[in-house]
Amino acid sequence: MTTTARSRPVRAAHAAKxxxxxxxxxxxxxxxxxxxxxxxxxxxxxxxxxxxYFSFTEWGAFGGHTWTGxxxxxxxxxxxxxxxxxxxxxxxxxxxLVGIPLAIVFAxxxxxxxxxxxxxxxxxxxxxxxxxxVAVAMLWRWLYNGDYGLVNQLLAAVGVDGPNWIADPAxxxxxxxxxxxxxxxxYNLIIFLAGMQAIPKELYEAAAMDGASRVTxxxxxxxxxxxxxxxxxxxxxxxxxxxxxxxxxxxTGSGQSARANPAYARxxxxxxxxxxxxxxxxxxxxxxxxxxxxxxxxxxxxxxQFRLQRKWVHYx
Amino acid sequence: xxxxxxxxxHAVLAAASLAMVAPFVWQVITSLKTxxxxxxxxxxxxxxxxxxxxxxxxxxxxxxxxxLNTVIMAAGRVAGQVLFCSMAAYAFARLRFPGRNVxxxxxxxxxxxxxxxxxxxQYQIMSSLGWLNSLQAIIVPGLFSAFGVFLLRQFxxxxxxxxxxxxxxxxxxPVRIYWSVMLPLARPGLVALAILTLLWAWNDLFWPLVVNxxxxxxTLSAGLAALQGQYxxxxxxxxxxxxxxxxxxxxxxxxxxxxxxxxxxxxxTKG
Numbered sequence: 001m002t003t004t005a006r007s008r009p010v011r012a013a014h015a016a017k018x019x020x021x022x023x024x025x026x027x028x029x030x031x032x033x034x035x036x037x038x039x040x041x042x043x044x045x046x047x048x049x050x051x052x053y054f055s056f057t058e059w060g061a062f063g064g065h066t067w068t069g070x071x072x073x074x075x076x077x078x079x080x081x082x083x084x085x086x087x088x089x090x091x092x093x094x095x096x097l098v099g100i101p102l103a104i105v106f107a108x109x110x111x112x113x114x115x116x117x118x119x120x121x122x123x124x125x126x127x128x129x130x131x132x133x134v135a136v137a138m139l140w141r142w143l144y145n146g147d148y149g150l151v152n153q154l155l156a157a158v159g160v161d162g163p164n165w166i167a168d169p170a171x172x173x174x175x176x177x178x179x180x181x182x183x184x185x186x187y188n189l190i191i192f193l194a195g196m197q198a199i200p201k202e203l204y205e206a207a208a209m210d211g212a213s214r215v216t217x218x219x220x221x222x223x224x225x226x227x228x229x230x231x232x233x234x235x236x237x238x239x240x241x242x243x244x245x246x247x248x249x250x251x252t253g254s255g256q257s258a259r260a261n262p263a264y265a266r267x268x269x270x271x272x273x274x275x276x277x278x279x280x281x282x283x284x285x286x287x288x289x290x291x292x293x294x295x296x297x298x299x300x301x302x303x304x305q306f307r308l309q310r311k312w313v314h315y316x
Numbered sequence: 317x318x319x320x321x322x323x324x325x326h327a328v329l330a331a332a333s334l335a336m337v338a339p340f341v342w343q344v345i346t347s348l349k350t351x352x353x354x355x356x357x358x359x360x361x362x363x364x365x366x367x368x369x370x371x372x373x374x375x376x377x378x379x380x381x382x383x384l385n386t387v388i389m390a391a392g393r394v395a396g397q398v399l400f401c402s403m404a405a406y407a408f409a410r411l412r413f414p415g416r417n418v419x420x421x422x423x424x425x426x427x428x429x430x431x432x433x434x435x436x437x438q439y440q441i442m443s444s445l446g447w448l449n450s451l452q453a454i455i456v457p458g459l460f461s462a463f464g465v466f467l468l469r470q471f472x473x474x475x476x477x478x479x480x481x482x483x484x485x486x487x488x489x490p491v492r493i494y495w496s497v498m499l500p501l502a503r504p505g506l507v508a509l510a511i512l513t514l515l516w517a518w519n520d521l522f523w524p525l526v527v528n529x530x531x532x533x534x535t536l537s538a539g540l541a542a543l544q545g546q547y548x549x550x551x552x553x554x555x556x557x558x559x560x561x562x563x564x565x566x567x568x569x570x571x572x573x574x575x576x577x578x579x580x581x582x583x584x585t586k587g
Contacts, residue, residue: 039460
């Protein structure tokens with residue numbers, strides 16, 4: 001908006017020349033936003049309202065649905081499977097936050113002036129980010145294999161008998177967190193690097209003159225200056241983690257074969273449950289209630305983070 | 317900086333990089349082994365040159381069809397989003413019309429909703445159009461993006477106005493200005509959007525999995541998930557399939573690394 005001030009004289013000259021311009025300009029404005037506007041209305045905005053409506057209905061075997069009021073929501077609150085999925089998802093989300101300090105540390109190391117090979121390291125960190133999540137999940141399923149997986153083979157070399165990582169209820173969720181952090185650290189790292197490069201060099205020069213060590217500079221300058229970026233990353237990663245689906249879907253599958261995995265109850269996520277209710281058992285009214293609950297969960301956790309930001313985010 | 321401490325930094329970064337890359341190396345090695353070679357204890361590091369694992373992927377699945385479907389889907393979504401989002405972004409950034417801010421707010425509200433909320437009604441639209449198991453189904457909803465409009469609007473707002481004003485004085489209308497002045501200036505922004513859209517479209521699982529259940533109409537993501545379901549333990553073949561599926565985007569990344577990283581960094585400034 002601030003840029004308009006500069007060109008106001010030119011605009012005024014125009015307005016004097018032709019009165020009709022604002023009107024045609026408005027028509028062109030609507031024409032330009034029409035394709036995306038209609039697309040968003042049909043495929044995104046109207047569906048949200050429909051999903052909200054469906055969450056109050058029950059679906060029959062042949063696709064018809066009847067209004068059942070709050071039935072889906074009372075069922076939801078008493079459903080142990082939903083409770084488990086929410087707990088798993090929240091645990092995964094909370095543990096996944098360790099990826100943020102890790103990414104900050106690696107970004108700080110990469111950001112050292114005159115460091116050689118930055119491009120090579122950055123490429124390595126970024127490789128998992130551009131790899132198809134389905135492929136990532138298959139790859140890790142193989143690495144985690146109890147008998148022949150690389151992880152356990154390496155552990156065996158140092159005399160440790162590793163578990164069957166993703167089929168063991170005691171380890172499955174943590175094994176999943178490792179994959180989640182591994183595949184997202186490159187994304188966070190790039191954004192932190194961009195944030196660090198925006199910190200004025202003078203701050204570091206002044207601190208160095210005062211005799212502050214690199215470590216002190218990191219804690220007193222880099223971290224506070226980076227906190228708005230960290231806040232953004234934390235908002236985005238929490239929202240993303242709460243929607244976890246691809247990794248779990250490929251690692252456990254769905255339906256009967258998935259339930260054969262002894263760790264299934266520790267891995268099932270909210271979105272996976274939504275997928276099963278909506279497209280495997282065709283219980284779409286209940287599925288709609290599940291995603292509305294997810295929306296509420298996301299909104300609440302995002303609001304809590306906005307509330308908490310005053311305690312740790314420094315805005316210049 | 318002292319040389320000795322730089323060695324420490326390199327040691328940490330090299331160890332972390334190894335943790336990032338080693339799984340992929342193992343994936344390549346496994347994909348070239350026989351099943352009995354892959355399940356040997358202790359493991360052998362050398363691949364066995366079993367290229368037929370790659371051929372086998374194509375026997376087990378209509379992988380060629382799925383590859384083509386994925387290419388067409390990604391190309392369609394990229395072209396649609398770059399065109400439609402840039403049009404809307406130009407209007408929101410530069411044209412004046414009643415209700416502009418309200419409409420922009422409505423567009424943005426889409427960004428705040430988790431995508432699972434769109435799926436059931438979208439599925440019903442596809443079903444009633446008879447579009448289940450079609451290319452349209454995996455392309456059309458992906459032609460529109462609130463994120464893309466937002467990203468490009470920010471980009472347009474940062475462009476200088478002088479060229480536009482000059483074009484306007486020469487009698488150019490909004491269409492000419494959009495096409496001949498704004499689009500060329502906004503190229504880095506368009507490239508960033510194209511790259512991100514490509515990445516997300518190529519790797520998308522949920523929607524293609526739901527609408528296209530016929531193997532010939534699946535995308536690579538969904539096809540691979542199906543392969544995994546059927547051949548749970550044939551790891552060399554699974555590794556070969558997952559490599560072929562993820563390689564194209566990795567190749568694009570290697571060639572367009574700068575643009576990729578700038579595109580990702582752009583998303584960080586949206587907050």
